Amino acid sequence: MAGIPFIILGYFFAAVEFAWTYAWLVVPVLVAAWALLFVPSETWANVRSAITTRLRSDRTAPTAPVPAFAHGH
Known part of the structure; x- marks a missing residue:
């Protein structure tokens, strides 16, 4: 029983x-979790x-005018 605090500290430091x-993986996951938990659903x-x-x-808005089809005429 006396070793339990050491085990807890070991897991914490691990x-x-x-x-x-x-950190490249942990930070975005934490940010996403924070956003999902604390940002209101209306937002x-x-x-x-x-x-x-x-x-x-x-x-729906074309970027360039579409040419008309000539159909071989």
Whole structure:
């Protein structure tokens, strides 16, 4: 029973070492988890709406005029 604090400390420092070694992976996961947990769902709905509106307008607006088909005439 006396060794349990040492085991807990060992796991803690192993987790810290893992997070430091794989910070390129850990940081984005933590940011995504924070955003999903603490950003209100209404904000996410507004973000999704803005993205889809932008994508729809980009898809429907041609970037260059489309030439008429001559049909061989």
